[in-house]
Amino acid sequence: MTSAQGKAVTSTPSPxxxxxxxxxxxxxxxxxxxxxxxxxxxxxxxxxxxxxxxxGESVGLLGESGCGKTTMGRMLxxxxxxxxxxxxxxxxxxxxxxxxxxxAYRARAxxxxxxxxxxxxxxxxxAQSMDEPLSNANIAKAERADRxxxxxxxxxxxxxxxxxxxxxHQMSGGQLQRVVxxxxxxxxxxxxxxxxxxxxxxxxVRAGILNLFREVRDNMGLTAIYISHxxxxxxxxxxxxxxxxxxCIVEDGPTEEIVKNPMHPYTKALVAAVPVPHPAQSHAPLPxxxxxxxxxxxxxxxxxxxxxxxxxxxxAIEEPKATRIGARKVHCHLFD
Amino acid sequence: MSDNILCxxxxxxxxxxxxxxxxxxxxxTFDIPKGSIVGLVGESGCGKTTVARALxRVMAKAAGFExxxxxxxxxxxxxxxxxxxxxxxxxxxxxxxxxxxxxxxPVYTIEKxxxxxxxxxxxxxxxxxxARAEELFDMVGIDPRRLGDYPHxxxxxxxxxxxxxxxxxxNPKLIIADEPVTALDVIVQRQILxxxxxxxxxxxxxxxxxxxxxxxxxxxxxxxxVMYAGRVxxxxxxxxxLTQPFHPYTMGLYNAFPDLQxxxxxxxxxxxxxxxxxxxxxxxxxxxxxxxxxxxxxxxxPTLVEVGSRHVxxxxxxxxxxQLREQAAQTQTWMGAI
Ligand SMILES: Nc1ncnc2c1ncn2[C@@H]1O[C@H](COP(=O)(O)OP(=O)(O)OP(=O)(O)O)[C@@H](O)[C@H]1O
Ligand SMILES: Nc1ncnc2c1ncn2[C@@H]1O[C@H](COP(=O)(O)OP(=O)(O)OP(=O)(O)O)[C@@H](O)[C@H]1O
Ligand code: SF4
Ligand SMILES: [Mg+2]
Ligand SMILES: [Mg+2]
Numbered sequence: 001m002t003s004a005q006g007k008a009v010t011s012t013p014s015p016x017x018x019x020x021x022x023x024x025x026x027x028x029x030x031x032x033x034x035x036x037x038x039x040x041x042x043x044x045x046x047x048x049x050x051x052x053x054x055x056g057e058s059v060g061l062l063g064e065s066g067c068g069k070t071t072m073g074r075m076l077x078x079x080x081x082x083x084x085x086x087x088x089x090x091x092x093x094x095x096x097x098x099x100x101x102x103x104a105y106r107a108r109a110x111x112x113x114x115x116x117x118x119x120x121x122x123x124x125x126x127a128q129s130m131d132e133p134l135s136n137a138n139i140a141k142a143e144r145a146d147r148x149x150x151x152x153x154x155x156x157x158x159x160x161x162x163x164x165x166x167x168x169h170q171m172s173g174g175q176l177q178r179v180v181x182x183x184x185x186x187x188x189x190x191x192x193x194x195x196x197x198x199x200x201x202x203x204x205v206r207a208g209i210l211n212l213f214r215e216v217r218d219n220m221g222l223t224a225i226y227i228s229h230x231x232x233x234x235x236x237x238x239x240x241x242x243x244x245x246x247x248c249i250v251e252d253g254p255t256e257e258i259v260k261n262p263m264h265p266y267t268k269a270l271v272a273a274v275p276v277p278h279p280a281q282s283h284a285p286l287p288x289x290x291x292x293x294x295x296x297x298x299x300x301x302x303x304x305x306x307x308x309x310x311x312x313x314x315x316a317i318e319e320p321k322a323t324r325i326g327a328r329k330v331h332c333h334l335f336d
Numbered sequence: 337m338s339d340n341i342l343c344x345x346x347x348x349x350x351x352x353x354x355x356x357x358x359x360x361x362x363x364x365t366f367d368i369p370k371g372s373i374v375g376l377v378g379e380s381g382c383g384k385t386t387v388a389r390a391l392x393r394v395m396a397k398a399a400g401f402e403x404x405x406x407x408x409x410x411x412x413x414x415x416x417x418x419x420x421x422x423x424x425x426x427x428x429x430x431x432x433x434x435x436x437x438x439x440x441x442p443v444y445t446i447e448k449x450x451x452x453x454x455x456x457x458x459x460x461x462x463x464x465x466x467a468r469a470e471e472l473f474d475m476v477g478i479d480p481r482r483l484g485d486y487p488h489x490x491x492x493x494x495x496x497x498x499x500x501x502x503x504x505x506x507n508p509k510l511i512i513a514d515e516p517v518t519a520l521d522v523i524v525q526r527q528i529l530x531x532x533x534x535x536x537x538x539x540x541x542x543x544x545x546x547x548x549x550x551x552x553x554x555x556x557x558x559x560x561x562v563m564y565a566g567r568v569x570x571x572x573x574x575x576x577x578l579t580q581p582f583h584p585y586t587m588g589l590y591n592a593f594p595d596l597q598x599x600x601x602x603x604x605x606x607x608x609x610x611x612x613x614x615x616x617x618x619x620x621x622x623x624x625x626x627x628x629x630x631x632x633x634x635x636x637x638p639t640l641v642e643v644g645s646r647h648v649x650x651x652x653x654x655x656x657x658x659q660l661r662e663q664a665a666q667t668q669t670w671m672g673a674i
Contacts, residue, residue, distance in 0.1 A: 064521035064522075064523065065492070174609070202379040203548060204379055204588065204589065204592050204606035205605060206592065206603075206605070207592040207604055207605035208607070210603060229522070230522075235594070236603065271596075273526040275529075275549075275551035275552055275554065276551055276595050276596055277578065277590060277593045277595055278554055278578055278579070278595070278597075279575040281554065281555060292491035292494065
């Protein structure tokens, strides 16, 4: 990677994660297609994505429902394999990782799931749920209770005795989400993927979990991906944001710049659409055509072209590549 | 008051579950001025859906009215026979249920589902129904040629528009929409809210918009009703309530919300959680979480008092609101309240 313009980068840190031209295609048999004995339909959930994450970076993965965020997150944690391309963790290809190296990766890379009620086994007590990753990682029994207490402290669930023997349904959503985080952190990972970790929580509780996420990340020096469709939340926790649309990246750069001056036509609409909690806000029509992106049948060329107000001939023919503009990368023919 | 389409006074609804009695709505009082959009907000379980359903009198089996009145255009809905109430549904009061977009019947075309309302309820003939259905699709921004489609052929946002079209079918005076944009992406959400707003302006509709998102209220609602644990704690003009809140819960809610336009600032959670409604605390229900609670707050039940023009709040320290507001703006005020 070269930084052709702008300020000289002092020393290019080697990335923790490098995603190289990843694709993930799912074959889905629609009942109608099956009945007509047609070939199954292909969903291009991820379709040519490239990015790197540096140590200690928090990056928001932003985009609307179905754009491929969770699919991307799962591949980063090797819960799913890409159809094409490769993902490197500290230079090692996830696809060929096995044995002790894979076990080590499973401990160092963790997912924080969206729904705390689903992330924990309802028949396990909190203590059992917390113990599971430790026993899977062959941590000595004697050490486990101590590790559990430390992890519970980390997420501000003090006096763990009070919670450890409870079942998930005996706790509030906010408390459960803290347990889910404690469980993800108990093996002291260096890389976490948080998939919409507060979307199931009430507003009054959310703020606490977001603050906790920031605090833990800073204290542990975590490299983090924060998946969300809510730009205001992403801005609160991530200094950098990757905006996705229909399986592709459309814009990647510092969150603050993206919020203040979005460049890609899709990002522009997204930023304009976010409501704010005070009455003085723009009601101007959004700079995008209504439409429902369909991952089974994306437009040729630029995925946005059927909704983009600026689309021109080239957009239908050629897929836009990343254009570097300062600290940003924009995938749009208006900029290349 | 004739400028209100709806006046709710002291509404009480209780669910009976086994021997437990959950006082889901316990003395809710608010007005809906004619031709306005009113946001009903509060955290999960505070009774928003229960209020919305009570207004249509289509409620869960376990639910029962315990008191209060609901004056719709001057008529107490609780005094109507079921048959008379049924005449009002769809024609005068239309309800869009929470996750309406998933409650469309998958085996019937949209037109068929619209016809059920237009023909069965509205007494139209087929031709009239077809014309009205096309008009409705136009209104909510869907191509009328898609009337023959099945729900699964639409995106979530389009299904939500269909639900709005259904509600509009018989030209109601009041639409009650329960979380109509909650599961939707921001771009779709914005388009739905714009549609709702323009319909309200064009048709002179009154709308109750149930939501937990004060940003949505700030975007489209003229007025806001804030609920906490089954009670209305504050209501007034959106702008006034959001900029000059009188209730500590409203102040806390505002602090907990991320704001894309503000440059900095830490989000502040409200520690603790709402009370168990089968055994709510005496006095102010927010007291256990309120950083400003004093001794009387845990025994004395605050009632709604007028704090401005058409602006009411139920807090014992309502006279000190200015000072509380200043303290509420500081994060440390909310730390270790409990
Ligand atoms: N196992 C699967 N089989 C088939 N299609 C899938 C599978 N998983 C995901 N998809 C499809 O891939 C696309 C991307 O899905 P994904 O769950 O990654 O989206 P997302 O951005 O996380 O959305 P959301 O915000 O709704 O969680 C969607 O069209 C989805 O239907
Ligand atoms: N059918 C029912 N039987 C028993 N209790 C119920 C029933 N429906 C709701 N409740 C309880 O009544 C209270 C109010 O519920 P309601 O659904 O009105 O809340 P809400 O404000 O709409 O919440 P949300 O934001 O989660 O939709 C809650 O404590 C809930 O658990
Ligand atoms: S490449 Fe074309 S269609 Fe795509 S966003 Fe840019 S202008 Fe719009
Ligand atoms: Mg997802
Ligand atoms: Mg509800």
